Each structure stands twice: as C-alpha cells, then as structure tokens.
Amino acid sequence: xxxxxxxxxxxxxxxxxxxxxxxxxxxxxxxxxxxxxxxxxxxxxxxxxxxxxxxxxxxxxxxxxxxxxxxxxxxxxxxxxxxxxxxxxxxxxxxxxxxxxxxxxxxxxxxxxxxxxxxxxxxxxxxxxxxxxxxxxxxxxxxxxxxxxxxxxxxxxxxxxxxxxxxxxxxxx
Amino acid sequence: xxxxxxxxxxxxxxxxxxxxxxxxxxxxxxxxxxxxxxxxxxxxxxxxxxxxxxxxxxxxxxxxxxxxxxxxxxxxxxxxxxxxxxxxxxxxxxxxxxxxxxxxxxxxxxxxxxxxxxxxxxxxxxxxxxxxxxxxxxxxxxxxxxxxxxxxxxxxxxxxxxxxxxxxxxxxxxxxxxxxxxxxxxxxxxxxxxxxxxxxxxxxxxxxxxxxxxxxxxxxxxxxxxxxxxxxxxxxxxxxxxxxxxxxxxxxxxxxxxxxxxxxxxxxxxxxxxxxxxxxxxxxxxxxxxxxxxxxxxxxxxxxxxxxxxxxxxxxxxxxxxxxxxxxxxxxxxxxxxxxxxxxxxxxxxxxxxxxxxxxxxxxxxxxxxxxxxxxxxxxxxxxxxxxxxxxxxxxxxxxxxxxxxxxxxxxxxxxxxxxxxxxxxxxxxxxxxxxxxxxxxxxxxxxxxxxxxxxxxxxxxxxxxxxxxxxxxx
Numbered sequence: 001x002x003x004x005x006x007x008x009x010x011x012x013x014x015x016x017x018x019x020x021x022x023x024x025x026x027x028x029x030x031x032x033x034x035x036x037x038x039x040x041x042x043x044x045x046x047x048x049x050x051x052x053x054x055x056x057x058x059x060x061x062x063x064x065x066x067x068x069x070x071x072x073x074x075x076x077x078x079x080x081x082x083x084x085x086x087x088x089x090x091x092x093x094x095x096x097x098x099x100x101x102x103x104x105x106x107x108x109x110x111x112x113x114x115x116x117x118x119x120x121x122x123x124x125x126x127x128x129x130x131x132x133x134x135x136x137x138x139x140x141x142x143x144x145x146x147x148x149x150x151x152x153x154x155x156x157x158x159x160x161x162x163x164x165x166x167x168x169x170x171x172x173x
Numbered sequence: 174x175x176x177x178x179x180x181x182x183x184x185x186x187x188x189x190x191x192x193x194x195x196x197x198x199x200x201x202x203x204x205x206x207x208x209x210x211x212x213x214x215x216x217x218x219x220x221x222x223x224x225x226x227x228x229x230x231x232x233x234x235x236x237x238x239x240x241x242x243x244x245x246x247x248x249x250x251x252x253x254x255x256x257x258x259x260x261x262x263x264x265x266x267x268x269x270x271x272x273x274x275x276x277x278x279x280x281x282x283x284x285x286x287x288x289x290x291x292x293x294x295x296x297x298x299x300x301x302x303x304x305x306x307x308x309x310x311x312x313x314x315x316x317x318x319x320x321x322x323x324x325x326x327x328x329x330x331x332x333x334x335x336x337x338x339x340x341x342x343x344x345x346x347x348x349x350x351x352x353x354x355x356x357x358x359x360x361x362x363x364x365x366x367x368x369x370x371x372x373x374x375x376x377x378x379x380x381x382x383x384x385x386x387x388x389x390x391x392x393x394x395x396x397x398x399x400x401x402x403x404x405x406x407x408x409x410x411x412x413x414x415x416x417x418x419x420x421x422x423x424x425x426x427x428x429x430x431x432x433x434x435x436x437x438x439x440x441x442x443x444x445x446x447x448x449x450x451x452x453x454x455x456x457x458x459x460x461x462x463x464x465x466x467x468x469x470x471x472x473x474x475x476x477x478x479x480x481x482x483x484x485x486x487x488x489x490x491x492x493x494x495x496x497x498x499x500x501x502x503x504x505x506x507x508x509x510x511x512x513x514x515x516x517x518x519x520x521x522x523x524x525x526x527x528x529x530x531x532x533x534x535x536x537x538x539x540x541x542x543x544x545x546x547x548x549x550x551x552x553x554x555x556x557x558x559x560x561x562x563x564x565x566x567x568x569x570x571x572x573x574x575x576x577x578x579x580x581x582x583x584x585x586x587x588x589x590x591x592x593x594x595x596x597x598x599x600x601x602x603x604x605x606x607x608x609x610x611x612x613x614x615x616x617x618x619x620x621x622x623x624x625x626x627x628x629x630x631x632x633x634x635x636x637x638x639x640x641x642x643x644x645x646x647x648x
Contacts, residue, residue, distance in 0.1 A: 078327040127377055131383075
C-alpha cells in the first residue's frame with residue numbers, strides 16, 4: 001500500500017444530494033476539502049468543489065492532430081518521394097485516397113493519447129495500490145475528507161454534524 | 174438529481190425500487206458465486222467448438238489455402254463472408270455505448286457493458302479471417318507500412334483493403350480502451366468486496382481506482398470524448414469494409430449505395446446479436462430488473478428501423494441496376510435473385526426484410542420469445558446477405574467460360590463454427606469475471622426516471638403505502 005502519511009478526518013454520507021449540500025456548506029465555511037469519494041460520478045460535484053474543467057479533451061485534440069499529420073505526411077513521403085509508384089493510373093499524390101487512413105490515424109492517436117494521459121495523471125496503473133479511506137465508497141457511500149493538518153478537528157466535527165454525515169472517522173493513509 | 178428533465182410518466186429505467194447497495198449486490202453476484210451447471214455445460218460446449226475451430230485454422234495454415242474450395246473465379250467465399258458478418262455484429266456495441274451516449278439515451282446503461290464486450294469478441298472473431306485468408310500468416314505483418322529491406326516497398330495506400338487494415342485495427346483498439354475505461358470503477362467495486370488473492374487481482378484490474386472527485390471528472394471527460402471519437406469511427410469502419418466491394422469494377426461490386434447500406438446492415442445484425450445475448454443473460458443471471466422489457470423493446474425498434482433501411486437498400490439496388498441500362502449490372506442482379514444461389518437471396522430477403530416487420534406490433538416487440546427467434550433469423554439473414562454479395566457476384570462474372578460454383582469444405586465450415594465457439598467462450602468468461610451491467614452507470618441514472626430512488630427507510634414506508642393502496646383498490 002502506497003503511504004501518503006496524512007492524518008485524515010472523514011465523514012460518510014449516504015445520499016448524493018446531501019453530499020452536494022455539504023460540499024457547498026464546507027466551501028462557505030472555508031474548510032479546505034482534501035478529497036471527495038463517490039461510487040459514481042455525481043453531477044455538479046466538480047462545480048461545487050470548485051474544480052477547474054478537465055483539459056483532457058484539449059490534449060485529445062493535440063494527439064489527434066499529431067496522428068493526422070503523421071498519417072498524411074507519412075503517406076505523402078512514401079508515395080511521392082521514397083518510392084513513387086503509379087497505381088491504376090492515379091497520380092503519385094492521391095490525396096482523396098488518404099482520407100480514410102488519415103481519419104483512422106487521428107482517432108487512434110487521440111484515443112490512445114488521451115487514455116494514457118488519463119491513467120498517468122490520475123496515478124492509476126495495474127499494480128498501483130492507492131490508499132482508500134473507506135471501502136464502502138465504491139458501493140453506496142459518499143465521503144468528504146479533510147487533512148487534519150489543514151482543518152482543525154473541532155471545525156470538521158461540527159461541520160459533519162450539521163451537514164448530515166452518518167458517521168465521522170479518523171484514518172492515517 | 175441534476176440528470177435533466179424527465180417526464181413524470183416515464184417508467185423507471187431500473188425496476189424493483191433498488192437502493193445503491195442492492196445494485197452492487199445484484200450486479201456483483203454473478204462474479205462471486207460458483208458457476209452454475211448451466212454455465213459449465215455452456216462453457217464446455219463453447220470451448221470444444223472453439224477447439225475444433227482452432228484445429229481447422231491450424232489445418233489451413235499447415236496444409237495451405239487449398240483446403241478451402243476457393244477457385245480462380247471465386248477468390249473469396251466463407252472467409253470474407255464471415256469476416257464482414259462478424260465485423261457487422263460488432264458495430265452494435267459501439268452504437269449502444271457511443272452513439273446512444275451522445276444522444277443521452279439513458280436506457281443504454283442496462284446493456285452497454287455487455288454490448289461493448291460483444292464488440293470486442295466479435296472483432297476478434299472477424300480478424301481471424303483476413304489473417305488466415307492470406308495463406309502465409311507468418312508474413313502477415315506485410316500489411317503494415319513498416320521500414321523494410323525490400324527497398325522500403327510500401328503498401329498501396331490507394332487500396333480499400335489497406336484502409337480496412339487501418340480501420341479494423343483502430344476500431345479494435347479504441348473499442349477496447351472505451352470498454353476497459355468503463356470497467357475500471359466497477360472492478361474497484363468488486364475489489365472492495367473481495368479478499369486475499371481475488372482482491373489483489375481485482376486491484377490490478379481496477380488500476381487502483383479510488384473514486385476521487387477529480388478522477389471521476391476526468392473519467393467523464395474521457396468517456397465523452399471517446400464516445401465522440403467512436404461514433405464517426407464506427408461509421409467509418411463499415412463504410413471502409415463496404416469499399417472493399419463498392420470500389421471494384423465487377424458488376425455488383427461497383428455500387429455507391431454500399432456505405433450507408435452496410436452501416437445500417439451492421440447495426441441491424443449487431444442489435445440482433447445483442448438481443449440473442451441479452452435474452453439469455455438476463456434470464457440466466459437473473460438481471461430482469463436491469464435489462465428490462467423496455468430495453469428489449471427499444472432494441473427491437475432499432476432492429477425494425479435498420480431492417481427496413483436494409484430492405485429499401487435492396488430494392489434501390491435492383492431499381493438502379495435496371496435503370497442504369499447497363500446489361501452486365503442488370504444480369505448481376507437478375508442472377509442474384511434467380512441464379513444458382515437464388516436460395517441465399519431469398520433467405521436474405523425473408524430474414525432481413527420480411528420477418529422484422531413483425532415488430533410493428535407492440536406485443537411482438539415486447540415478447541422475449543419472439544425477440545429471441547427473430548434475433549436468430551436476422552443473424553442468419555445478414556450472413557446470407559454477405560454471402561450473396563460475395564459468392565453470387567463472383568460466381569458469374571463477365572466471362573461465361575470462367576463461371577463457377579462454390580461450396581465450402583469441412584475446414585471452412587469448421588473455422589466458421591469455431592469462431593462462434595470462440596465468441597461464446599469469451600462471453601461466458603466475461604460474465605464470470607466482470608459485472609455484465611455497468612454498476613457505476615446504473616447508479617448514476619437511478620434517480621432519473623421518476624422518484625425511483627427513495628432510500629432504505631422511505632422504501633419501507635412507500636411499499637407499505639403501496640400495499641395499502643392496493644388493498645384499497647380491492648375493496
């Protein structure tokens with residue numbers, strides 16, 4: 001198990017509506033949330049947490065553009081400069097014929113590039129053993145976690161009590 | 174729930190008033206219990222069929238393509254027929270997961286996981302045929318443009334067959350990414366219920382997923398873009414497959430209608446295969462509350478629409494052949510319907526165009542029994558369609574002295590049957606290893622569709638009220 005060596009206080013919620021209210025409440029109280037864990041993507045949670053929009057799709061565009069260029073320039077070089085051959089009376093540089101392969105290369109590079117980027121920046125790979133606060137957060141529970149060095153226990157406990165948390169726990173991860 | 178506006182009359186997507194925990198229990202259960210006798214018998218059947226297919230493939234590789242009944246007139250027979258058939262079947266998975274996602278069709282969550290798995294397995298089955306039909310599989314890497322010592326002789330980038338290589342490889346790998354990225358959070362759910370070695374294995378499979386808010390945000394962004402990429406991809410793949418036949422100079426293989434017609438046919442046959450699998454899966458794994466009659470009806474509507482599009486395409490082809498005034502084209506189509514392979518043409522028409530019209534009737538659309546048999550008919554019909562396009566067309570070309578007839582050898586039939594075995598072997602392993610229904614996605618849409626989710630306490634109250642109301646009605 002990878003150790004972050006962080007002392008964490010976390011509250012468990014059983015409904016995503018309650019969770020969303022709690023997250024907004026914590027932000028109003030200026031409590032710095034370490035992380036929120038949920039069994040499925042909760043819509044509106046990223047705005048409530050103030051997370052910036054993911055730039056993954058921009059990366060996807062760049063990867064796709066690279067794929068398209070490799071495909072187009074590669075075929076151009078092979079067919080016009082490296083070994084020009086006339087196929088069926090077509091010109092040496094048959095641009096319309098390139099469309100299918102350029103498209104496939106765009107999709108291939110964009111999809112693989114984005115996926116590899118996603119797993120890398122999230123720190124997710126086979127064999128990685130990320131610390132988990134509570135095993136029930138992949139089942140039916142939602143969890144808000146505070147770093148105990150950032151947020152005093154008293155403030156956290158009163159926040160959890162008032163925002164409808166079912167239970168409050170401590171853990172060193 | 175901020176899942177959008179839903180009409181109050183809309184039926185819930187998941188039946189049986191589930192809680193989140195109940196969903197986890199129901200959907201993880203098939204991977205956790207010991208396999209049933211039915212599963213074991215099915216697996217043995219599938220695996221032995223696959224083993225025979227492996228034998229036939231090895232026989233082909235060892236003895237050569239001469240073990241097939243291809244001749245100088247008919248250069249493609251069972252091999253490419255089966256290839257196109259399997260690739261077409263694969264398309265439904267991408268359609269359900271990507272196109273329905275972009276159209277915000279939430280019912281897809283009940284069937285998308287299994288349909289995507291089906292895509293992967295169908296493409297594996299399909300890929301076998303082009304690989305072995307070249308005869309010398311050990312130099313099959315010549316397909317790809319790699320720097321080589323033959324002067325660096327590159328493949329012909331003008332050829333639709335080479336486009337196919339790129340399309341199929343891209344399609345397979347991108348579908349795999351899309352499917353697996355969806356599986357990662359669900360593997361984490363299974364992991365957190367497991368212990369010991371099983372936990373270790375599932376932790377590896379889940380890549381150490383924790384469900385952090387930032388990860389979910391990126392995961393949704395990735396899923397959406399992969400869906401956006403897969404949608405034109407799936408259309409391009411079958412368009413390019415159709416180019417193999419559309420851009421040729423043989424009458425019948427020289428047709429501008431092929432790309433849309435092949436894509437519609439692919440969706441048609443793919444949905445039929447999804448129905449075959451879903452009808453069995455929901456029954457055997459007891460998932461009737463997740464894969465509901467509503468799902469089956471929706472998919473039957475897609476089958477009806479695409480089947481009718483395919484029917485219109487068949488008639489358009491006939492009309493254009495006549496209207497072109499080109500005798501060779503006219504003969505090619507007369508030969509399809511009335512020539513030596515007339516039975517394949519009529520099988521195609523009956524299974525693909527006539528039989529799906531039953532689905533205009535609501536009762537049939539909602540009948541599991543009718544759906545199952547219809548799905549088999551459609552798959553037979555779509556196989557005949559490819560056979561008609563390939564074998565019938567080649568059997569009667571320009572030169573009557575080279576006219577010929579083709580019937581498969583036991584090796585060709587064995588390989589085809591073997592791929593069906595491979596497909597079901599993969600699917601049976603899949604249902605044991607991974608949740609067949611996407612757990613996280615079903616939880617995500619649970620509150621969409623009326624006041625479906627009402628929590629544990631309210632659940633008891635509600636059912637009490639319900640009983641009371643029911644009781645009242647009776648008096």
